Amino acid sequence: MRFVVTKPSAGAGVAGKARLGALYLGGGAAPPIETPALVVPTRRGLPSFISRDLLDRLPYPDSLLLHLSPIHFVECPSTRTIKNIGGVHQMVGLQDHFFIASPGDSVESLPEHEGTNKIGAAFETPSGRRLINPKDYMEIISSTRPNLWASLADEVPAWVTEKRNRLSIDRTLKWLDDCLSLDQEKGVSTLGAVVGGSNIENRKRCATEVSMRNVSGFYLGGFGLGESIEERSALLNAVTDILPEEKIRFVSRLGLPEEVLQGVAAGIDLFDSTYIYHLTLGGFALVFPLDLLGEAPEALLRNSSSDYTKINLHATIYRKDTSPIVDKCSCYTCQNHTRAYLNHLLNVHEMLAQILLEIHNTHHFLGFFRSIRQVLKQEKFELFRQRFMESRRVHLTEALS
Amino acid sequence: MALQFEVVGRFNRARASKLTLPHYVVQTPMFMPVGTQGTIKGLTNSQLEDIGCQIILGNTYHLALRPGAELIDELGGLHKFMNWKRALLTDSGGFQMVSLLHLADITEEGVTFQSPVDGKPMLLTPEESIQIQNKIGADIIMALDDVVRTTITGPRIEEAMYRTLRWMDRCIAAHKRPDAQNLFGIVQGGLDPVLRDICVRGLVERNLPGYAIGGLAGGEDKDSFWRVVAQCTAALPEDKPRYVMGVGYPLDIVVCSALGADMYDCVYPTRTARFGTALVPEGVLKLKHNAMASDERPIDSTCSCMVCKNYSRAYIHSLVTRDAMGSQLLSYHNLSYMMRLSKDLHMSIVEGRFPEYVRGFLRTQFPKGDVPQWVCNAMEVAGIDISSCCAPVPV
Ligand SMILES: [Zn+2]
Ligand SMILES: [Zn+2]
Numbered sequence: 001m002r003f004v005v006t007k008p009s010a011g012a013g014v015a016g017k018a019r020l021g022a023l024y025l026g027g028g029a030a031p032p033i034e035t036p037a038l039v040v041p042t043r044r045g046l047p048s049f050i051s052r053d054l055l056d057r058l059p060y061p062d063s064l065l066l067h068l069s070p071i072h073f074v075e076c077p078s079t080r081t082i083k084n085i086g087g088v089h090q091m092v093g094l095q096d097h098f099f100i101a102s103p104g105d106s107v108e109s110l111p112e113h114e115g116t117n118k119i120g121a122a123f124e125t126p127s128g129r130r131l132i133n134p135k136d137y138m139e140i141i142s143s144t145r146p147n148l149w150a151s152l153a154d155e156v157p158a159w160v161t162e163k164r165n166r167l168s169i170d171r172t173l174k175w176l177d178d179c180l181s182l183d184q185e186k187g188v189s190t191l192g193a194v195v196g197g198s199n200i201e202n203r204k205r206c207a208t209e210v211s212m213r214n215v216s217g218f219y220l221g222g223f224g225l226g227e228s229i230e231e232r233s234a235l236l237n238a239v240t241d242i243l244p245e246e247k248i249r250f251v252s253r254l255g256l257p258e259e260v261l262q263g264v265a266a267g268i269d270l271f272d273s274t275y276i277y278h279l280t281l282g283g284f285a286l287v288f289p290l291d292l293l294g295e296a297p298e299a300l301l302r303n304s305s306s307d308y309t310k311i312n313l314h315a316t317i318y319r320k321d322t323s324p325i326v327d328k329c330s331c332y333t334c335q336n337h338t339r340a341y342l343n344h345l346l347n348v349h350e351m352l353a354q355i356l357l358e359i360h361n362t363h364h365f366l367g368f369f370r371s372i373r374q375v376l377k378q379e380k381f382e383l384f385r386q387r388f389m390e391s392r393r394v395h396l397t398e399a400l401s
Numbered sequence: 402m403a404l405q406f407e408v409v410g411r412f413n414r415a416r417a418s419k420l421t422l423p424h425y426v427v428q429t430p431m432f433m434p435v436g437t438q439g440t441i442k443g444l445t446n447s448q449l450e451d452i453g454c455q456i457i458l459g460n461t462y463h464l465a466l467r468p469g470a471e472l473i474d475e476l477g478g479l480h481k482f483m484n485w486k487r488a489l490l491t492d493s494g495g496f497q498m499v500s501l502l503h504l505a506d507i508t509e510e511g512v513t514f515q516s517p518v519d520g521k522p523m524l525l526t527p528e529e530s531i532q533i534q535n536k537i538g539a540d541i542i543m544a545l546d547d548v549v550r551t552t553i554t555g556p557r558i559e560e561a562m563y564r565t566l567r568w569m570d571r572c573i574a575a576h577k578r579p580d581a582q583n584l585f586g587i588v589q590g591g592l593d594p595v596l597r598d599i600c601v602r603g604l605v606e607r608n609l610p611g612y613a614i615g616g617l618a619g620g621e622d623k624d625s626f627w628r629v630v631a632q633c634t635a636a637l638p639e640d641k642p643r644y645v646m647g648v649g650y651p652l653d654i655v656v657c658s659a660l661g662a663d664m665y666d667c668v669y670p671t672r673t674a675r676f677g678t679a680l681v682p683e684g685v686l687k688l689k690h691n692a693m694a695s696d697e698r699p700i701d702s703t704c705s706c707m708v709c710k711n712y713s714r715a716y717i718h719s720l721v722t723r724d725a726m727g728s729q730l731l732s733y734h735n736l737s738y739m740m741r742l743s744k745d746l747h748m749s750i751v752e753g754r755f756p757e758y759v760r761g762f763l764r765t766q767f768p769k770g771d772v773p774q775w776v777c778n779a780m781e782v783a784g785i786d787i788s789s790c791c792a793p794v795p796v
Contacts, residue, residue, distance in 0.1 A: 043724050044716075051729060053707050054445065077715040081695045085713055093711025126723065319468070322476060336446065336484050340476060344468045345440060351725055352440040 001025055001148060001189055001216055003248040006034075007376065009267055017240055017267035020376050023065075023248060025098040025147045031061040035269040036260075036376075038369045039067045039100050039250070040362060041277055043108070045092035045144075048277055049351070049358040052093050057332050058359070062366045066094070067272045068101040070140040070149075071109035071123050074130050079143035087145035099146035102191070102219055102252050103137070103153055106274045111155040111225075113164070118171065121154055134178035142184065150219030150250065151176040153193035158226035165197040169206045172221070176213060191219040191250055198227040200238045207242040217248035220268070224253030229262070236266035257288065257309055257368060258392065261385045264372055276365055280357040283314040283346045285325045286364040290371045292387045293380055308395035313357070318343040331363035332356075402610045403540070404583050406642050410751035413784035414634065414661035417750035420642055422540040423581055424480060425487040427455040429642065429663035430746040432654060432739040433490060434671065438463050439483045442671050443729040444736065446485055452706060452733065453740040456488035456540070458666045461533055462497035466517065470536040478538030489539035490666070493530045493587075496615075496646075499548050507547055509564065527571040531584070535577050543613065544572040546587040551621040558591035565589040566603045573607065583610035585644065588633050591616060592625045601636040611642040614662070618647035623775040627656055631782050634661035651680065651742055655762055656776060658746050659755075659783035670739050674731035677721035680738040682765045686714075688731065693718035706737035756785045763790040 007020035022032040040047060045068060047055065055063060068088060073079075077091075085091045088099055104111045108126050115122025120133035137152045152175040154168040172195045180187050192215035196203035210218060220239060227235065236251075243249060248270065254263050255273025263271060279286065288309040311318075311325075324334035325342070333342075333356040345353035375384040403423050410417035420427040434441050434449070437460045441449060449457065459479055464470065468482075476482050479489055498505045498514045505514040511526035527545040534542035545568050547561035569586050576584050586604040590596030604612055614633045617626055630645060634657075637643050642663045648654060649667020657665065670680060677689040681701045687693075688700075696714035708717075708730045720727030749758035759780070763772050772791045780787045 043726070044719055046726050049725055049729070051448075051707070051726065051733070052711060053448065053451065073719075076694050076719045078695060081697065081715045085697055085715065091713065091716050320472065320476065332445070332447070338476075338482075340468075340472075341439075341482055341484070344438075344482075348438040348463070348467050350438055350440045351443045351729070352445065354725065355443070355445060355729070 003217065003246070003269075005246060008245065010379070016265075017237065018264050018376055018381050019267055019269070020373060021248065021269050023269075026096070030096070033061060033065050033098065034373055035248070036264045036369060036372055037062065037065055037270055038365055039065050039270050039272040040366075041067050041105065041107075041272065041274045042069075044072045045088050045094070045099070047358060047362065049280070049355040050362065054332060054355070054359060055094070058363055059366045059370070062370065063362070064097045065270075066097050066099050067105070068099040068144065068146050069103070069105045069109050070101055070137060070144065071104055071125060071130065071132065073140050073144065074125065074132065074136075075127060079139045082140075082143040087143065089145070091144075098148075099144070100148045100191075100250065100270065100272070101141065101144070101146040102150035102221075102250070102272060103132075104155070104252075105272075106224070106253050107277060111153075113154070113156040113160065113168070116154050116171075121152055121175075134175045135182065138179055138182040141179075146189070148189050148191055148217065148250075150191040150221070151179040151193045151215075153195055153219070153221040155195055155222040155225065156197050158198040160197060162199065165199055165202055168195050168197065168222075169202055169209075172206065173209050176210065176215075180214065187214040188216060190215045191217040191248070193219045193221045194239055194243075195222045196235075196239075197222055198231055198235060200234060203235055203238045204242060207239045211243055215247075217250065218243055220249060220251040223251055224255075224259075229259070232259075233262055233266060236263060236268065240267040258389060260368070261372070261388060264376075264381070265385065273365075276358065276361045279310060279361050280354050282312070283353070283357070284310045284312050284361075285342070285357055286310050286361050286368075287326050288368075288388075288391075290364075290367045292371070292384050292391075293375065308392050313339060313342045313353075314346050315343075325360050326364065329360065329363065331360050333360040333363075402583065403579065403581055404610050404642070406611075406640055408639070410747075410753070412750055412753070412755035413659075415659050415750055415755055415783065416661060416663070417747045418642070418663060420663070422456070422488045422583070424489065424540050425455055427488055428744070428747045430654065430658040431455060431664050431743045432649070433458045433664060433666040434736050434739070435460070435666055435668045436483075437668075438467070439479060441732070441736070442675070443725070443732045446483070448733060449485075449736070450487070452737040453744065454487070454736065456490060457485065458490045458492065459537065459539060460497055461491045461494035461530065461537065462501070464491070464537060465494065465533050470533040473538075474536035478536075480538060488541070490541040491534050491537050491539040491543065493543045493545040494525055494533070495530065495545045496548050498525065509567075511545070527568040528575040531572050531575040532577075535582065538578075539582065541583045541585055541611065542576075544569050544584060544586050546589055546615055548589075548616060549591065551591055551616055551619045551625070553591070558593060559596055562590045562596045562600050566600065569604065569607060585609060585611040585613050587613045587615035587646070588637075589616050592621060592629060594628075594632055597629060597632055598636065601633055605636070605638060609641070611644065612637050613644040613646050615646050617645065618649075618653075618667070623773065624778065626653075627660065627775055627779040630657050630662060631660045631779065649739075651739070652766060652776065654742065655746065655759060656779045656783075659759060659780060659785055670735040671732045674735045675728040677727070677731065679731055680735045682762075683768075684766055688714060688717050688721045688727075690718075700734055701738070704734065704737065704741070706734050708734040708737070759785050760787055760790050763787055
């Protein structure tokens with residue numbers, strides 16, 4: 001793995017720390033993944049509803065970057081079987097894709113701080129609570145062989161006591177050392193986990209400690225666990241102020257478009273998000289314009305429905321709507337199907353609804369990240385972010401009045 | 402008539418054909434996957450095309466409930482609504498009512514049933530069934546028949562058969578688009594050869610574009626099943642397609658094809674996939690089984706589908722019954738298997754090696770030589786020597 005910051009942060013303004021980078025994960029021929037980038041969520045290595053033949057039709061190379069939750073493999077297949085098959089790439093038939101692993105997700109392996117103890121981290125899974133120690137964790141890592149992996153972390157919600165928060169830092173640091181000592185590659189693919197809850201001093205201490213370790217990048221854990229969006233910027237910045245510029249930064253569970261913009265502004269490079277999954281399950285499709293600087297914001301507002309970012313295709317207004325989800329969207333769903341058909345599929349609870357929605361939503365969200373990189377290149381990120389937030393705010397106000 | 406039926410190969414009673422429908426040219430024998438509500442569960446159209454699906458089935462009863470025939474019509478028909486470019490077939494809706502709704506009552510007028518929406522009594526007449534199917538716009542539409550369980554005996558069977566013929570005339574009269582949609586008649590008559598014979602003759606007199614053999618695959622014994630199929634295929638015209646309704650087990654399809662049937666439909670391949678079962682040349686493979694957890698082989702090493710090329714049994718074991726992807730991948734493989742079976746039947750007939758194909762199929766399914774007696778009986782009528790498959794295996 002190699003990471004290059006291609007356009008360092010300007011260091012001024014609201015978006016002062018936003019930066020562009022290139023992540024080289026494959027061999028010589030593999031294209032670099034430009035950052036900021038979305039790490040597409042998966043269940044057991046495959047997106048929830050998109051099989052490999054359909055995955056091939058998503059934007060390239062953006063869609064090569066997939067998330068992996070080692071906790072999904074706690075039950076089966078066994079690490080021995082995964083090893084025999086040749087790792088996760090081979091097992092899920094995605095040899096050309098890149099996997100970035102981090103301990104939990106927000107769907108079926110949620111960190112459960114009350115069950116976590118000095119032995120290991122607890123996760124709430126469909127088969128009950130599971131306690132994972134660094135050795136278990138590293139066994140799954142060494143058998144699945146993701147391209148990058150975050151160390152095991154004790155992630156706690158914002159409301160825990162100061163004592164519990166300090167304890168989580170101590171454990172996370174110890175587990176990082178344990179993981180590194182068990183890692184045959186000696187940290188070459190390791191993202192050191194940084195925790196610290198919603199306490200700035202704790203965040204700083206953890207970031208400082210982890211920065212001293214032999215890691216290739218950082219995993220910012222413990223976000224999206226109850227902290228307010230107002231306090232989050234300060235917390236993110238406290239961490240990224242300390243982390244070395246040249247190493248990659250990956251944050252988990254910040255998935256809403258405005259949260260992504262907040263993270264990018266704080267200098268985050270990679271985002272793992274189950275936002276797409278939750279949208280898809282709810283029958284929502286992303287519709288917000290990606291070219292925010294090209295159109296007048298007023299026009300955007302007139303075109304948009306629902307809450308500006310998304311529409312709910314369950315709604316009866318789409319019953320006879322023969323337009324695609326988004327005009328000019330080049331995804332498989334929009335090229336082939338109408339809102340009316342999706343409305344029908346949702347009404348009769350057919351799985352194809354989720355398949356088609358996940359395709360569109362993933363495509364659209366990858367497009368959002370592409371737009372972010374574009375405006376960063378043009379040095380217009382701050383304007384882009386403002387426009388996005390404004391449109392959203394105006395819309396919300398209108399919706400309420 | 403909006404179809405052309407060209408037999409391109411034969412072996413005794415078995416035939417391979419090119420069936421030209423308004424939207425697609427279908428090669429028979431052909432299995433038709435069931436897309437009840439305007440979608441095959443868990444597969445996209447491009448995937449269905451990739452695995453060679455040529456014609457799929459929609460259920461009139463479900464489509465009429467949601468999204469409604471008027472809406473489908475307004476939006477340009479089912480082909481356009483679901484953006485399926487190949488052929489479609491819709492059933493009459495009668496069978497769904499009788500099998501899904503316990504309160505269905507059949508009179509001369511039609512099928513009375515309780516609306517699942519508001520509980521009010523509703524009536525589906527032959528005319529209405531055709532009207533709805535005209536709106537949906539499938540390449541092949543089915544006449545409303547009076548369906549009775551094959552296990553029922555007595556005068557009810559006779560009544561249903563005659564009523565099916567009377568309703569046939571009402572369907573023909575109601576059919577508004579014979580130039581674009583092919584109305585198939587359905588042979589009824591239970592397991593009674595005399596009644597079946599009267600029904601076949603009655604339908605043939607009406608010179609329909611194609612014929613279906615109905616009222617089977619409902620729990621009758623296998624010997625009765627194949628005898629009805631054999632009797633009907635022998636009496637139906639050579640130059641029209643023959644469709645055995647509700648048949649979907651690979652063995653049944655091989656036997657019916659040997660007896661001269663051309664088309665089949667069943668929810669079995671996709672339904673069994675959702676329960677974690679894969680169709681393989683040897684029979685079935687239960688992916689939920691614990692032994693699969695460490696099995697690094699593909700589902701079927703002779704299958705070249707996307708699933709078998711990429712995934713191990715162990716990985717699919719970890720998905721089945723947990724993740725949607727498990728049933729998606731198994732449905733994909735199972736329908737690939739059914740399409741390969743259809744293609745193999747077609748090609749082996751065309752290439753003059755149908756008996757060898759049937760023997761190979763039976764040897765794989767019954768390696769111990771324990772081919773069921775009904776299969777042996779049917780193959781004798783089909784003129785296919787399978788004695789080498791039934792020979793006792795030396796111990
Ligand atoms: Zn789209
Ligand atoms: Zn296969």
